[in-house]
Amino acid sequence: MTTMNQTPHHLRNKRPIRKAPFVVIPIFLLLWMIGVAAGEPARVLEQAVQVCLSCIGIG
């Protein structure tokens, strides 16, 4: 019978790999790709290169 004390140290401290990040990140990567395919970056750039007066509290 293998007890805790007999288990090698490196195996005793081994943690399972968390799978959640590998699900979440591709989902948002897919969303990003859909947005890019829809042409959003051009619209974002169009907005970002203009001074947004109402955004900064002027006008």
Added chain:
Amino acid sequence: MEFVRKWVQVIIGFLTNSSWAFPFTKTIYQGPLKVICAPGLNCYSCPAATTYCPLGSIQQLLGSLRFALENGQHYFGLSVFGSIGVLGGLFGRLICGWACPFGFIQELLHKIPSRKFGIPRMLSYGKYLFLLFFVVVLPLVLVDEFGTGHPWFCKFVCPAGTLEAGLPMLFLQPNLRNTIGLLFLNKFVILILFLSWAIFSSRPFCRTACPLGAFYALFSKVRLIKLHLDEAKCTNCKACHHVCPMGVKFNESPDDPECITCLACMNKACKFDAISLEIGGLPLAVADRGLTPASKP
């Protein structure tokens, strides 16, 4: 490690604000780099900004969604949500601690010697309300006669926008000073309140009002890089409580949405190596207190 973090904050702050031609051009950077998403809160109307602010862009896209749909353009903000979602999935609120210029400014202000105060935990829920209502619902729902919504958070609240864009633009373009009204006064008072509060409490804006921090906080349990608590080694000495700039009780809540992974608990507090940095479950780093393994208690 704190020294490294400070330098990372400076370098990322500089990279996201690296257009220094504004004293001559008198306006903001208008080049193609602005298609890149800033990881932290960094107003894209800042004269030096070379990236776009995800919060500003989401509000603008949602505010003009009806107009876009009428023109056959499906701009739901997916590329922006996708960008910050990938960042959130990778780092979560580590970005607040390492890559947000406005967080860095608050940290510097907190170094001013003064009596220090905590922030009631209940106030931390305010940022989720700002995210839901001021960033998503109000720009989408409350529209003018042209069917266009306003960027509510940027327009009425965002102190980063006032500091990084409003004040510099007033300095660069004197004709804008004639347009100052109640709107600017409201935002200026909010800025002064948060900057003053930051002297007495650690990162008050991040903890109570930042919608971007609220978004990244949603990834606290699923992000790739995060701190891990080894419960077998933890003695519940509560040393980690006293060093956390976000008021996290790490031994009680290792996946706390407020944790910005500044590593203070790991490096400055825990003497038992109970806290480590992990990537997807695999150990990435252990405490760096200048101790050799043999000299550790």
